Amino acid sequence: MYLLIPSAGIGKRMGGTRNKLLLEVRSQSIIAWTLKAAAAASKIKWIGIISQPCDWPEFKDIIAGLNLTKPVEFIAGGSTRQESVYNGLQALPATAEQVLIHDGARCLATPDLLNSCAEAIRQCSGLIAAVRVKDTIKVVDDHGIIQSTPDRRQLWAAQTPQGFNVKLLKECHAQGVRHGWEVTDDAALFERCGIEVQIVPGEETNLKVTTPQDLAIAEFILSNREEVGSREQGAEDGNFPMTNDQ
Numbered sequence: 001m002y003l004l005i006p007s008a009g010i011g012k013r014m015g016g017t018r019n020k021l022l023l024e025v026r027s028q029s030i031i032a033w034t035l036k037a038a039a040a041a042s043k044i045k046w047i048g049i050i051s052q053p054c055d056w057p058e059f060k061d062i063i064a065g066l067n068l069t070k071p072v073e074f075i076a077g078g079s080t081r082q083e084s085v086y087n088g089l090q091a092l093p094a095t096a097e098q099v100l101i102h103d104g105a106r107c108l109a110t111p112d113l114l115n116s117c118a119e120a121i122r123q124c125s126g127l128i129a130a131v132r133v134k135d136t137i138k139v140v141d142d143h144g145i146i147q148s149t150p151d152r153r154q155l156w157a158a159q160t161p162q163g164f165n166v167k168l169l170k171e172c173h174a175q176g177v178r179h180g181w182e183v184t185d186d187a188a189l190f191e192r193c194g195i196e197v198q199i200v201p202g203e204e205t206n207l208k209v210t211t212p213q214d215l216a217i218a219e220f221i222l223s224n225r226e227e228v229g230s231r232e233q234g235a236e237d238g239n240f241p242m243t244n245d246q
Contacts, residue, residue, distance in 0.1 A: 037111050
């Protein structure tokens, strides 16, 4: 499976002036955590990083430190996510029939999620990882007045990876350019073109690191995963004492 990682943004809500994916969580950059998940996903065979050329030297240094065995290509990003993905699609190998698109800032997605999306896209034209909305959502007008309360049983929070048939996604992007559509994800282009997009259950921890608060949450989640992994490894190695209940 081919994987495109849009990574061209500065991250103004993070309060910085450089690519936020270069910020560190637990002593590793955000993009490093994303790449480590992609490297550990058995279904991913090729990775394309869509970013501004000014970031390539630092990204290349990060990749060198990860000792990745999968091919990684750098693709020049555009001024918007939509333009960046369009550029990424043009740079895919000619043999690519399906593609996964995963935001570089979603550094907590697990290899299992990437693999499940890679398997599912072979059976449909388009999909997104998503989780059910837990909170009650209000539709509010420009004056701060509530207009309606949608049934949350029909509401899902979109995540990435998102997967697509490459030929269809290229056609949808071309239509978007012709008609001047501005969308926030590729699934919206499929919706505009009347093509069905399926849901694949996402992960509650698969947040998009956008604000300083998100960095703190990511730090906690990664720390907890490391702790759980250490306990499980210790149990396998027989390093933990048995209790009377075991």
